[in-house]
Amino acid sequence: MQKNREAWDNFTKNNPIIWKENCILCDYPKNKDDKELVLKNFDYWIVIYNKYPYWWTKDHLLAFPKRHIELTKDLNNEELKDLKNVNTFINDYFKNKDYFSFLRETYSGRSIAHLHYHYLPGKIFSEDITNILKKQKIWET
Ligand SMILES: [Zn+2]
Numbered sequence: 408m409q410k411n412r413e414a415w416d417n418f419t420k421n422n423p424i425i426w427k428e429n430c431i432l433c434d435y436p437k438n439k440d441d442k443e444l445v446l447k448n449f450d451y452w453i454v455i456y457n458k459y460p461y462w463w464t465k466d467h468l469l470a471f472p473k474r475h476i477e478l479t480k481d482l483n484n485e486e487l488k489d490l491k492n493v494n495t496f497i498n499d500y501f502k503n504k505d506y507f508s509f510l511r512e513t514y515s516g517r518s519i520a521h522l523h524y525h526y527l528p529g530k531i532f533s534e535d536i537t538n539i540l541k542k543q544k545i546w547e548t
Contacts, residue, residue, distance in 0.1 A: 408458075415459035419518040426459060432521040433475050454496060457525070464521050464528060466506075468497065471523040479512065479522065497526050507531040534543040 425431060436442040447454040452472055458545055460467035470493045472486050482490070497506070510524045511517045 408443060408455055409465065410459055412459045412461060412463070415518070422518075424514060424517055425519045425521075426484040427475050427477075427520060430475055430519070430521050432471050432519060432523060435471075435473075446500070447493075449489050449492050449496075451486045454491045454493060459526050461527065466501070466526075466528045468500070469523050470497070470526065471521055476522045477514075479510070482522075493524075501526075503527065504528055505530045 419432060427433070431437070435455070436445055441455075441458075444458055445453060446468065451474070451477075452470055452477040454468055454470045456465065457467040457469050469492075472482065475487070476482060476486070506526055506528050507530070508524050508526045510522065514520065
């Protein structure tokens with residue numbers, strides 16, 4: 408059962424990032440509610456509906472490795488190979504609809520340290536990325 412994103416945002420205000428010792432993605436699913444969110448269980452990855460989707464879209468999917476990994480550079484060859492199966496599955500899931508994915512390559516902005524890809528329906532344009540970059544102010548130092 409998916410829940411209101413606001414509940415997650417309120418939770419993360421006091422718990423800015425969930426580290427390995429309290430990881431909610433390790434040993435997933437841990438309970439019946441989590442089990443209902445599982446879309447596909449691969450050898451090395453799990454694809455789920457996001458429990459707290461952005462903008463109430465049911466099709467906000469997450470894919471994460473079963474092993475607790477935090478950075479893509481730490482994925483091993485088996486996990487990288489299985490990621491192709493994940494992406495084939497996701498592509499079939501969205502069929503002919505537009506979708507895009509993202510992940511955070513560092514910890515800033517993450518609420519869960521465990522590596523996870525977001526997949527969302529819709530289109531992403533260069534001006535969307537420009538707006539993200541404008542907020543960064545990384546070139547003003
Ligand atoms: Zn984990």
